Amino acid sequence: MASAPSIPVTAGLPAEWRDFLALTKPRVMTLVVFTALCGLLAAPGHVNPVIGFTAILCIALGAGASGALNQWYEAGIDAKMKRTAGRPLPAGRMERESALHFGVGLAAFSVIAMGLFVNLLSAAILTVSILFYVIVYTMWLKPRTPQNIVIGGAAGAFPPLLGWAAATGRVELLPVLLFALIFLWTPPHFWALSLFVRTDYAAAGIPMLPVVAGNKATRTQVLIYSVPLALCAVAPWPLGLTGAIYGVTAALLSAWFLLLAARVATNREQIQELMKPERQLFRFSILYLFVLFGALVIDRMVFA
Numbered sequence: 001m002a003s004a005p006s007i008p009v010t011a012g013l014p015a016e017w018r019d020f021l022a023l024t025k026p027r028v029m030t031l032v033v034f035t036a037l038c039g040l041l042a043a044p045g046h047v048n049p050v051i052g053f054t055a056i057l058c059i060a061l062g063a064g065a066s067g068a069l070n071q072w073y074e075a076g077i078d079a080k081m082k083r084t085a086g087r088p089l090p091a092g093r094m095e096r097e098s099a100l101h102f103g104v105g106l107a108a109f110s111v112i113a114m115g116l117f118v119n120l121l122s123a124a125i126l127t128v129s130i131l132f133y134v135i136v137y138t139m140w141l142k143p144r145t146p147q148n149i150v151i152g153g154a155a156g157a158f159p160p161l162l163g164w165a166a167a168t169g170r171v172e173l174l175p176v177l178l179f180a181l182i183f184l185w186t187p188p189h190f191w192a193l194s195l196f197v198r199t200d201y202a203a204a205g206i207p208m209l210p211v212v213a214g215n216k217a218t219r220t221q222v223l224i225y226s227v228p229l230a231l232c233a234v235a236p237w238p239l240g241l242t243g244a245i246y247g248v249t250a251a252l253l254s255a256w257f258l259l260l261a262a263r264v265a266t267n268r269e270q271i272q273e274l275m276k277p278e279r280q281l282f283r284f285s286i287l288y289l290f291v292l293f294g295a296l297v298i299d300r301m302v303f304a
């Protein structure tokens with residue numbers, strides 16, 4: 001395993017609560033929490049609202065903890081990228097030790113609370129998600145291979161499985177398909193972004209696909225992953241796991257996703273500022289998951 005990158009000099013100022021909040025990557029967390037909540041609400045049976053709330057809180061805290069540990073480890077890399085240089089550690093607003101203690105404390109608290117107040121299965125899955133993001137993705141794969149997000153991205157696919165396991169104590173076919181869906185969604189989501197922020201990753205020495213394989217190969221990969229993504233998104237409908245509300249929404253959204261991915265694949269623009277299809281696909285990828293998971297919950301409530 002690689003040693004932690006060099007530590008930026010801190011100004012020694014006391015960190016504010018806002019800096020601790022920034023460590024948790026709150027904007028990314030909104031979609032993590034939403035997909036977890038949808039997994040919980042789509043599960044069969046009735047969930048005690050107090051247990052449901054505790055489960056979602058633990059997932060949010062666990063995801064926040066892994067974001068903090070990611071930033072603790074990557075302080076040196078974040079300092080080299082425009083997009084991340086303003087984060088609390090590279091900007092010198094927080095000591096690295098504080099981020100480590102905050103991340104470890106929050107991770108332990110979230111897993112223990114999940115085990116005590118929800119169930120052991122969801123506590124085990126939460127532990128795997130945190131370790132996957134921090135150790136497998138951040139420490140192991142990200143600095144080594146351009147396939148980092150394909151395997152490492154599985155960390156972000158656990159939330160619906162977590163929500164379902166919290167509600168039922170079981171893992172079944174539908175949440176496994178939802179896991180696969182986010183797993184296949186992550187490469188187009190991230191590679192679209194990495195195309196228009198490529199110089200940042202090159203500067204930080206991270207082997208992201210556009211840096212290693214070039215724009216053309218990355219654009220092709222975006223389209224390649226979008227095809228099984230679309231199939232996986234629609235699959236719950238013909239399998240009889242959802243009704244037409246979800247099925248038709250998934251088909252329409254996925255068709256639009258494929259169209260945007262095809263525009264990315266055929267784009268020849270090399271200037272990052274002018275990469276419109278890539279920006280469109282990245283923005284749409286986020287809307288796609290929000291609407292798809294929203295439709296799933298409505299569908300399961302209507303057809304329950």
Ligand code: HEM
Nearest residue numbers: 027028031032035083149152153156157182186190193286
């Ligand atoms: C390894 C997998 C992933 C990578 C490498 C990745 C990377 C990124 C990056 C670099 C950004 C740019 C914004 C920022 O600096 O925070 C971003 C934005 C975002 N990501 Fe991902 N992402 C991944 C997986 C996910 C997953 C699984 C989710 C949720 C289910 C997600 C949700 C979001 C959201 C909501 C934003 C927009 C945040 C904003 O408004 O700035 N991402 N992602």
Ligand SMILES: CC(C)=CCC/C(C)=C/CC/C(C)=C/COP(=O)(O)OP(=O)(O)O
Nearest residue numbers: 028032062063066070129130133155156159
């Ligand atoms: C416990 C649990 C449910 C965990 C979920 C983990 C999670 C939030 C996964 C999403 C993956 C993510 C934000 C990657 C960011 O990539 P990066 O870290 O390479 O981005 P950066 O360059 O912005 O640091």
